[in-house]
Amino acid sequence: MDRGAGTIKQRFESEAMPHLTELLRTATRVMGDRGRAEDVVQETFLQAWKSFDRFQSGTNCRAWLYKILFHSIHHYRRKWFRLAVMQPMDEYTEATAAYTPPIPELLTDEDLLAALEKIPREFRAVMLLVDVEEFAYKEAAEILNVPIGTVMSRLSRGRKAMRDLLVSREVAR
């Protein structure tokens, strides 16, 4: 960090670096692969560092980092595989939206993470932002660059899929 301005370095240290671990955890859950997650988080922090002199102190650094993170994830995937746009999302939703099953009483971390892993990536990303990292819907919409209505519908569908998966896992025991 040789940017000359010690204050920038200090600000980056105090405002950006504390979010490293949570970004890495989120990226790992979204990408499903630790190595690729490290690639995008490294890219995120390099980008953030390069443009940190333009970042306004006092605004939401965490949300800004997440926006860069999801941009990096999107770019990383788009480089070599763009077929996801063809997923018949609505049909998936219809198939899972009709019924609310009871959620098992005992939920282990393993159950929850295994279920999360099976949820379509678009839904999973919103769940990670809203349910895990507690971003407001508006912030999640800005991070993912989608309308707020899309955030709400993906969240609802993701949560529903999660409940279904937890029930089916319980039934399978």
Place this chain on the structure above:
Amino acid sequence: MNADCQRALLNLDLEIDAAEAEWQDGHLLGCEACRTEADRRDRVRAGLQRAVKSTPVDVTFEQRLRGSLARPSFLRQWRAFAAAAVVLISAGLYWIGPVIESRVRESAYFQVLPETVSRIMRVGLSDHVHCAAFRKFRKPPVAEELPAAFRPVLAHIPAGYSVAAAHECKTQGRPFVHFVLRGAGEKTVSLVMARKQRGETFANSALRRVAGSAVFTEDVPRFQIAGFEAESYLVFVVSDMTGEQNQQLAFTLAGPVTALLNRLV
């Protein structure tokens, strides 16, 4: 479940204003079923948060990242230039060479392709020859990054084969969705999908139908090819397996692939 319960359950997934929150609190106070459901959902959310946040991370990553950030920018730039130069030179040796070789072999293949090969089979054949037959794939996709919609289809890939590449591509100006499978001995299988163009169908062709099914085949040099169609797509299985194996694979894939393609917009 009455209308109030439906409203309350719907609210659980929404950001609601103060007035609606007041109504929601009132409903939950008086409705045990909804309260129980809200508690369960809160428990899942809290559990998910705990599970994700307690996942261990590689502590050396922060050190490596700090090392990367700490490099002076001129050094980073110098390294970037040096890396770019190495990449360019390596690309010449590592990528461009095989690509040129692949293009030469592709061109040679089509020069000797008999004119009697049907136009419709040339669609799938062209993409297989362009993208798969003579190409090396160095970084296969991880299962997680394959589109979920295609997983039921990929469940039918032959034993011993794995996905070497999956991409959207363009050959002779026409877009394709292309899965390339590789097996032992560099055996290659392409599953090629292309939107139909005007009048394209196997139905009225003079091609051989496989065992009375909707799968068609034709003799082409070097490869085995079989095709079938969905409402808006042509699908081809092209490989260097035996003719029987290729037809059997096309036959196996026809159901799930057609069902999937017919659901796409």
